[in-house]
Amino acid sequence: MPIFGLLAFILRSTDYESPKPQKRKVSIIVRELTKVYGQQKAVDQISFAVNPGEIVGFLGPNGAGKSTTMKIATGYLLPTSGTVEVAGYDVVAHSREVRKRIGYLPEHNPLYLDLYVKEFLRFIGGLYGLSGQTLSRRVDEVVAQVGLEPEYRKKIGQLSKGYRQRVGLAQALIHDPEVLILDEPTTGLDPNQLVEIRSVIKSIGAQKTVLFSTHIMQEVEAICSRAIILSKGTVVADQSLEDLRSTGQPLEAVFRSLTKG
Numbered sequence: 302m303p304i305f306g307l308l309a310f311i312l313r314s315t316d317y318e319s320p321k322p323q324k325r326k327v328s329i330i331v332r333e334l335t336k337v338y339g340q341q342k343a344v345d346q347i348s349f350a351v352n353p354g355e356i357v358g359f360l361g362p363n364g365a366g367k368s369t370t371m372k373i374a375t376g377y378l379l380p381t382s383g384t385v386e387v388a389g390y391d392v393v394a395h396s397r398e399v400r401k402r403i404g405y406l407p408e409h410n411p412l413y414l415d416l417y418v419k420e421f422l423r424f425i426g427g428l429y430g431l432s433g434q435t436l437s438r439r440v441d442e443v444v445a446q447v448g449l450e451p452e453y454r455k456k457i458g459q460l461s462k463g464y465r466q467r468v469g470l471a472q473a474l475i476h477d478p479e480v481l482i483l484d485e486p487t488t489g490l491d492p493n494q495l496v497e498i499r500s501v502i503k504s505i506g507a508q509k510t511v512l513f514s515t516h517i518m519q520e521v522e523a524i525c526s527r528a529i530i531l532s533k534g535t536v537v538a539d540q541s542l543e544d545l546r547s548t549g550q551p552l553e554a555v556f557r558s559l560t561k562g
């Protein structure tokens with residue numbers, strides 16, 4: 302997703318009707334969601350829910366429909382049919398309310414490489430309506446939260462991949478959303494960065510609901526309470542890690558048997 306896609310996600314402000322006050326709610330509810338691109342059905346009638354405080358791993362082979370689902374859940378793409386609610390608000394009808402409550406790290410983590418880290422975070426915070434001392438405080442808080450202190454004086458283009466991912470996480474957190482959607486946040490990281498980013502995600506998950514996609518099974522075992530596995534646009538498993546482990550098979554074997562063919 303290019304940077305303007307991320308900016309469009311933040312700026313999109315269509316609310317088709319006045320949102321009603323919501324009761325305490327499930328963080329994400331996907332109901333019979335379908336997305337068709339031309340002739341291609343990328344997501345086929347999927348349903349699942351994520352509860353407050355869960356860290357859920359979203360798994361599936363390449364092309365299974367993970368990114369498409371995440372883009373719809375963040376309001377970046379429209380569904381062909383079905384609905385998604387985030388924090389009690391429909392993502393199409395009440396996108397402004399959803400945008401306040403959701404943080405999104407897209408798959409290719411679009412960033413302005415010429416901006417300094419804090420400059421970029423101030424810019425993104427400004428798009429969310431933060432200003433003055435609140436903005437400065439939030440920038441300092443997210444820089445600390447994702448472990449960016451050693452590198453925050455650099456331009457983003459000068460950062461390693463792992464630190465760029467931290468900037469991506471920081472921009473997703475800047476407005477203190479209750480739900481985070483992270484699309485392959487650890488892809489391409491070296492083993493040390495990988496462990497560090499995982500621990501950042503785990504600590505974020507202590508306060509927020511997190512849905513994140515990955516191809517790394519150890520990652521799911523290390524940080525998730527539950528896994529949802531997609532294959533060819535459908536949900537083939539939605540189980541707690543405890544239940545998946547109780548099969549007695551390694552998670553990789555379970556994944557292969559559910560998604561092959």
Ligand SMILES: Nc1ncnc2c1ncn2[C@@H]1O[C@H](COP(=O)(O)OP(=O)(O)OP(=O)(O)O)[C@@H](O)[C@H]1O
Pocket residue numbers: 338339341342343361362363364365366367368369370
């Ligand atoms: N903009 C698009 N136009 C046409 N087809 C698309 C588009 N985006 C995705 N697709 C197709 O939809 C299907 C699901 O893609 P998606 O990116 O959601 O899968 P994914 O599970 O995230 O895959 P990966 O693990 O490789 O990132 C794929 O067959 C893909 O080629």
